[in-house]
Amino acid sequence: MKNYVLAALVPILWGSTYAAVSIYLQDLSPFWVAVWRALPAGLVLLLLKPGRPPLPWSKMTLLSVFNIAAFFPLLFIAAYRLPGSVAGTLGATLPLQLMFMQWLVEGKKPQLNMLLLALVGLLGVVLILNPSANIDPIGAAAALTATALVARASLWLKSWPITDIFRLTAWQLTLGGLILVPVAFLVEGPPKAITMHEMPGLIWVSLLNSSFAYWAFARSIKRLGPDSMAMISMLNPVAAVTLGILLVGEVLGPYQWLGIGFVLLSLGLMIKIKQTATRKTQTSVVKHHSNND
Numbered sequence: 001m002k003n004y005v006l007a008a009l010v011p012i013l014w015g016s017t018y019a020a021v022s023i024y025l026q027d028l029s030p031f032w033v034a035v036w037r038a039l040p041a042g043l044v045l046l047l048l049k050p051g052r053p054p055l056p057w058s059k060m061t062l063l064s065v066f067n068i069a070a071f072f073p074l075l076f077i078a079a080y081r082l083p084g085s086v087a088g089t090l091g092a093t094l095p096l097q098l099m100f101m102q103w104l105v106e107g108k109k110p111q112l113n114m115l116l117l118a119l120v121g122l123l124g125v126v127l128i129l130n131p132s133a134n135i136d137p138i139g140a141a142a143a144l145t146a147t148a149l150v151a152r153a154s155l156w157l158k159s160w161p162i163t164d165i166f167r168l169t170a171w172q173l174t175l176g177g178l179i180l181v182p183v184a185f186l187v188e189g190p191p192k193a194i195t196m197h198e199m200p201g202l203i204w205v206s207l208l209n210s211s212f213a214y215w216a217f218a219r220s221i222k223r224l225g226p227d228s229m230a231m232i233s234m235l236n237p238v239a240a241v242t243l244g245i246l247l248v249g250e251v252l253g254p255y256q257w258l259g260i261g262f263v264l265l266s267l268g269l270m271i272k273i274k275q276t277a278t279r280k281t282q283t284s285v286v287k288h289h290s291n292n293d
Helices: 002-015 019-025 031-049 057-069 071-081 083-089 094-106 112-128 137-159 163-188 199-224 228-230 235-248 255-291
Strands: none
Touching: 002 019, 002 199, 002 228, 002 235, 019 199, 019 235, 031 071, 031 163, 031 199, 031 235, 031 255, 057 071, 057 137, 057 163, 071 083, 071 137, 071 163, 071 199, 083 094, 083 112, 083 137, 083 235, 094 137, 112 137, 112 255, 137 163, 137 199, 163 199, 228 255, 235 255
């Protein structure tokens, strides 16, 4: 159960990104916010545990581009152009995108029960969506593309042999941040000075949402698998909406509360199915050894 608790912290922290942007970071460029989120976090982790990357440079660069250098700007573009509930809703298509990508790339057809649970969770996320919100097409495209990048990177994380999750996180953030610096200069020009008002938001998205959350994300992919992690990611819009209520003054209606219930129901059933499957596998292994003895 502790693995699921740690995994659940990831989308909850990532869901807080939208509130952090609304409260602290509205006056900054999405591209420079992406740089400040990635690079300091990666350098701090490398100082704590220096060493070579745990993957070849080609694979390390691919992960850094998909998970950081491309994902972060798209995420912040969505956060700046969409309400948190809308951006979280589009991000919660991750389970369905991942199932489709596994089918397309690996030839793995989705399990019917997991597909149904993903659809139930997505229905809940749609109910969470504020029906009065005007959906910006650029923000929506950015959110969906960012989610697709995470889905692809999750499959790489699952299949590639990784010996050090901590160092993987450090190098992902560092390389991704370094790649983003010239992009930010090209798109936005030099960065503006950071004010004391903006500093808490940058510290939050860098240290907690990046350093800790990306370590926990990679660990959870290896321990629980990308399917389970994708389902748990549906807590992202729940966190975004909850923080929107508590910190930004958003108000939820009955359909949105019903949506949160659907999300939590789908997550609970998914965890139960996974635990039952794990127990059956362990029982089969024990019986197999007993018969051999």
